[in-house]
Each structure stands twice: as C-alpha cells, then as structure tokens.
Amino acid sequence: MADEPIRYYKPRADFKLDITDIQNFVYDMSRCIKCKGCTWVDHTYMPGAKFMTRCPSATKYEFDAYGAYGKMRIGHAMAEGLLGWNEKALEVMYACTLCGACDVGCKRNLDLEIGLTLESLRVKAVQDGVGPLPAHKKLAENIAKTHNMYGAPHEKRTAWVTKGIAPDKKADVLYFVGCTASYVNKEIAQSTAKILKAAGTKFMLMPDEWCCGNTPFSVGLYDEAKALAQRNVEEVRKTGAKTLLLSCAEGYRMWKVDYPKLLNISTADLGFEVVHLVAYADEKIKSGALKMKKPFETRLTYHDSCSLSRLSDPWTPYEGKRGWMGCVEPRLKRRRGTQGLYMQPRDILKSIPGVNLVEMPRTRENAFCCGAGRGVQEAYPDFAKWAAAQRLEEVREVGAEALVSSCPWCKNNFAQAVKASGGDVQVLDISEVICASIEG
C-alpha cells in the first residue's frame, strides 16, 4: 500500500515571482480555464441579476479579450512568440485598473498569479518598446522633473500644512502624504494630521517627499519605479521612523507590497511598518485614544479601495521549482487578498454617532473598482468615468447620501462622476468623516 505519496515526475522548472520576465507566468497563463471567476462576483455573494461582475474592464469592453481570461490567452500567445503587439493589444493591456478582482477571484479555486501576470505583461510592453502610452510617459516626465505626477512646483508640496498643523521634526510616525493629498485633495492630508493630533500621536513628514511611483510602476516603467522605491525607502530609513503612515490606498500598496517587490525584499524587511490611516484610527478608537463625539447624521456607504483591500497582502519574494502537477517547491504562501483592511473602516464608521452605514451590493473583495487607478485615468479617462458611474449606481441602489472611501484617487474620480451626472451624492474620504466627528 502506498504510504508514501505517489509522484510520477521530478520537479523540473525554476521560476520566481519576478515580473520582469513574462516566462515566469507562462504556467499561470496556460492554466486559465475561462471559469471567469476573475470577472463574476464570488458566486456565494452574487447579489442578483444586477451588479454581477467585479471586473470593470471586462464589463465595459465585453469582448473576452478584456477579461483576465482573454488577457491570459493573449499574453500566453505573446510569450510564446505567436502574437505581437498592436494598438488593440495595448488597449487590452492598459484599459485595466489592475484592481486585483481577477486575482482574488482566481485564487478562490485555481491559485493562478493573475495580478502579477498582468503587471508583467505591462513590463513586457515597455521592454518591447511599445509601452507605456503617451499619457503615461507625460506623467513619468512630470515625476522626473518635479517629483510629483502633476508637474506642480516641488516647493509647493507641503502647502497643505496650514495653521494648526505642526508636524514634528522627529517622531516615530512618519506621514507620507502622497502627490494627490499634497496638491489636489489637501483636505485629506489636513484631516489626517488633525486625527493624529487628536489621538496624541506625534508625527513627522519626509524631509523631502517625492512621488511614490505608483503610476510608473503600474504602467510597466519598472526601472523608474525601482529607482523611486530605492530612494524613498532609504530616505525613510534615514529618519529612523518606526511607522510609515499613509492616507492614500495606492501609496499604501506601493510601500507595503510593490516597493518590497521592486527591491526583492519582504515587507517585513523594509525596516519600518507600513500602516494606513484606517488601521491606525480603528486601533485608536478601540483603545479609547480617539473618541468619536460629534454625530454625523448620514446614511452612507463605504467603497473598498482596491489597494487597501484585496491588493494589500504583504509581499515575500519567491524562487522555487514547479514540478509534478504544477506543484511548487518550496511551499508558496499565495497572496489572496485575505489580509485587506475590510472591517476596520466599517468599524470606524459604525463608531460614529448618527452614521447609518449601508452596504452596496458589491463589497470587500468583490467591490467594483472606481476606475481611476494604475494608469487608467490618464490614458482612458472615459473608461475611468464610466467605472465610477457604475459604482454610483450601486450607491443610488442602496439609497446612500454619502459615499466614503479611503483613497484620494477614488474620491476624485467619484466626485467628478457625481458632478458630471448632476447627482447629489456627497463624496468623502474617511479621514474627513473621522475628523468631522472628533472635532465636535
């Protein structure tokens, strides 16, 4: 009798989770079965005949090519040299928010590395000399010249620091503000600073904060993103900060997941802890250090920003062998999006007097991306607006007066969509809601 497991074959192929070589993901592309778990809402949570999908790209463009199941076939043909780039291929690869819905959907059953494959295909586009798109190149130029994606004067980066906000020179907590909260949505940075103060937490800023590189990384400009990662991580290490706090979900993902990925280290090896405001505030509220006093009489709903939820599991480099039946050695702990900050923002909102929190049909790992991130807003603004409008339909469906998120990208995109539609839904960042309650 076979007490030892039966094995027919020996391990045979080296691979690593390195997105600079698409060959690392040929296995994943070749095993897609078109179950479309990447696209449908998890069937257990399927809300009905409306709001059935969680992939913005597949939902808008509809041809199979735009779903991860189509991209896997296209990418596989490209990796095998059977298909080349053309205009349509670039649209297929870049009209996608890399929101991670496909990745967690696939890992419900098949454990294929869909998210990394999509990132790798964009790196390949750049390596092949066809990517990124002109709008992305402009943004990258802005970052190179002014250290922010808007091309705004670098010296204005701390203009959000107004009266009553006093960062310390030295503190254990370093608040990395990010481009958008520094230049566009200053209210988020200001609210965050006030929350920190209310909780009695001293914080400092980076002596010279630069863009986190989210968009360059997302569009395949690997080298540029890596240079920013090296520079920024080194700068934070020099400050001696123990905690890096962010109020931007995209920035949170960059620091927690993609910097380690770019630097080939584990998240734990960064030398400091990466924390988003919602995790921080939730802890402070639960410990009593932060008190929600002023009622916020609103029926509101919460939008899970992708980078704070399904994309935010920590990173660990991996090199191994793939062998019999596709099994890998050593054991790979796959990132399935289970460590996202799902409950914390909801607990925060529930702790605010007067808040009536209602859930949209698609929540948490099934949430429908706002459409702004990962280079989409720059290159496909109509798609970004369309995705936000889809989400706002859900807001209306549950009769919410306000839509709250934890990322300036989401806030901006939703706010623009509300303005364009003439709706009356209030769009808020969670920092503003917390701030409104503690200031009572």
Place this chain on the structure above:
Amino acid sequence: MAISKEIYKALEAVVGSEYISDDPVICEAYRSGPGGYENGLGYERVMTRIPGCVIMPKTTEDVQRIVKICYRNEIPYVPYSTGFYGPRSHPHIEDALLIDLKRMNDFVLDEKHFYVEVGPGMIYSPIQEECMRHGAYVVIGGGGAQASAIANLIGDGWSPLSHRICLPHRRILGTELVMPDGELLKLGSLATGDDPFWGEGPGPDLRGLLRGYTGVRGCLGIVTRMAIKTLPFQPERLVPTGISPNTALALPEKRVKWVNFIMQSKETQVKAMREIGRAEIGGAVTKVPLFWRAIAKAECKEEFWDIWGKENEQTVANFFIVRVLLIGYTSEEQMEYDERVLMDIMGELGGQARRTKPSDESWIKNADSAGMWLMCGGYVSVDYVIETLTQSTEHGPSYAEVKKQYTPPLMPDYGDPGWFQSFELGHEGYSEFLVYWDQDDDTNKVDQFYLDTSKMNIKNRYYTSLLGPHQPMYLTGPKYGPNYHEFMLKVKNEFDPKWRCHPPVPLAHDVFVERAPWMHYMKDWESPEDLPK
C-alpha cells in the same frame, strides 16, 4: 471561406462597430486552450481554431440577421455563451464566425407562475439569488454557478439537488431557437403567445432537438431565450459569510442543513439513498469522491497532494459517505419530521452521522466546478450516466479498472469509483466519472482512455450520456442504435443542410480520430470515406 469585407460590413450593420471585431488580438482571446475543459488534449489541439471574427448580438433579431448572413454566404459560425465548456464549444474550422452571446443576459422572474426567463448570457448564481429572494430555487448544474443556464440546461443541468428538483429537460419551458438558416422556432407555449409558462406543445415537443446527442454545442441552432421552471424553497435567508477563498452560505439550521453519514458498505450506502428517496425527504442525497473532500480541505494544490497522498486503495475502497441536504420547505416542523425519518433510516442501516458544518460551500448557490482543476490543471468528466442507483455503483468500478491502465498520465486516484447520487427521489441513479491530468505531460493516453471508455460501455452494455457529442458516432451509433447515427445525421441535414452551424459537429469526434495519428490503432469500426480528414 474567409469573411470578406462586404460580409463584415453587413454583420457590422447588425450590431454596430463596437460589437464586432476581426482583430487578431480580440480573436486570440477566444482560443479554446491551452487551459480549460479537456485542456491540452488532442481534441483541443487538433480540432479547435481561433475564430476569424467575433460578433456580439444583443437581441434575438440580431442573431437571426447574423445567422441569415452566414447562411447566405456560407460562413461557418459557432454560438458561444461563456466559453467554459472547452474545445467542444469553440470553432473547429478556419475563419469561423464566433457569435458571443454574453450581451444577451436578460432576466425576468415570474413570481406568480414560478419560472424565470433568461437569455444565453445569463449565468446561474444570479438566477439562484433572485429565485431565493422570492421563495424559489433552481438547480445550479455541476457545470458551475458561472455556466450559462441555457447552455447548461441544453447539455447537462443537474447536481445533487436533482434528488428533489427533477431532471433538466423537465424544467425547460417555453423556448426560442434561431434555426441554422435564421428562421425563428418557438417551442412550448411561446408558439402561441408571449407567455413561456409551458414547455410541452402545442405540436411536437422539439426540446429533444436541443438536448441529447446532436443539439448540444449549437449544431442545430442557437437558443436565444428560455423559460426555466423554478420550485418552491423555504423562506429564510442563506447568508453569505467569509472572505474569498473561504466563502460559504450560513444555513438557517431549522430550515436547511447538510448531514454527512458514514456508512459501513456500498450496499448500505445505496440502500440509504433508496430509502431516503422512498420516504420522499431531503433536498439532495449524494456520494462524492473522496478527493473532493481533499480539495475542500486544502488551502492550495500542494496541500491537496499532502492530504491526498495519505490515502490508498483501501481507504478509498472503504469510503462510503452519504451526504444529505435537509430542507424544511414548508415549515420547521416538516424539517424536524424529515430529520427524524432520516435518522431512523440511518439507524437501521448503521449510518453514523458526522459533525457537519452549518454552511453550504458548494451546490446551493455556488457549484464550484472550477475547483476541479486545482490539483492537476487538466480535467474532464469523461462520462455522465442517468440510470438506476444499482447501475451507478456497478459502472464506477468498471471505470476505475480502465483508468488504472492509463494512470499515469491520469492522476493517481487509488481506484476511486467516481460520484454517484439519487435523482428524482431515488427513481434514477446518477453517476459521473472524472479524470485529471497535467497538460504538460504526454496526453495522448488520455485521448485513448476517452475512447476506451466508449468501448468499455459498449462491451458492458452501459448506457451513457456522452455517446453522441463526445465519442465517434460511427463507433457508438451501430452499437446502440443499431443506426441512431444515421438518424442524427438526417436530423442535421434536414435542419442545417449546408452544415454551417458549428461544423463538423456532430461528427467532430469521428473527424478527430481520423486526424490524430495516435488514435488510429484503436479504430476498429467503419466510417464513411467522405468524412472530413
């Protein structure tokens, strides 16, 4: 013949430029493999082609116009709903038009008459959610919650819930079918009005065209609308819980409950199923392969092999589980009664109830078929059989014997005899045999195994459901007919004389054997000279 610019323009005029494309990148995404059902097998490699053009209609009228253009211009076309069914639902010849029906996802629920009306783009899980909100339910077929309900009901359409909710063809009501020449055929009560509440008549019941040997895979037309019968469910909400991948429906235990029993022998296992059916209790009664439990327990494929590697022929041979789903359709009291009856039956037969989670991970709303690819990467259900409970249990060991000869490359399953269960309160028995492999291995033996199972069925005189669509018709037709293949071809020729709708189905597997050299040594039957080579 390639689709000319003129024909492309004509097709574009039907749907608009946004919904048609012959871009090679768009078409590549409709490649059958390399992953998916029957992935890496000869059939996929030899028989499937990338479409020459893809079109996405929105209405039945769109489909009719598209089909008429194809028929007039001799363009081969293939209807395509979700693409999950692997190579059989993909183009088999060059330059075919793929008609992607996903935009046709209309949904209407008729609460009063207990049916839903759907288009071919509508999948099962939303239907189930809408039904359950209205006190009804449907069977989500083993094809999975992501399957097109229409496609699944045409091809298969069953699950453990078929113990109670009846066979799929009984649930197909009024149906609309665009024939291969573009004519619209309305079945059931749709033939005389716009209410699809009834499936039979007036006139001949042509639902047999859709199901069974030849209708599947779209070779006799395209279903654009179907009413599906629903059945009464209990009223309490089944609440979704957990974060993916560990999601489940929390069950209201006084109204819905799974109970797993371990039996002492196959005889008592089958007898328990029969007695439960006779007592007319339960919403599902099934035996599942032992390795499905390993799939459910494993966090990843490597862990699956750790768990499965601890099993052996003896543990598999002695695994006699009966899973029972109890549903208090009418009341808690009815549920209590059913449970007492169940316990009496099991008490008499020596069944031991095991602790069972008060949740449903798969079957009620999420038939988790995609999990079948976890451990090996390659999978096919090589046979489905609806016969008797007795036959189900005899058939399984025969399969296990044939499997042994082809393992490897088939996954080592230690002689597992497959899945079997009660259908229609035990009046029928259902069995299904599943095989798994790694597509990077030499899969020729899997192709040969497939054909060998057909010969095994013929030898042992087992009826099976996949004789026509998945086996050479000139092998099976004379043995089971004695001439059913000739009738099937007459039907095809009558409805589709130009053979434009998904050619060369229903002769596709015959053609495959001709084209695949590694299959030739097995060919001991006669087929016509003019079979496409």
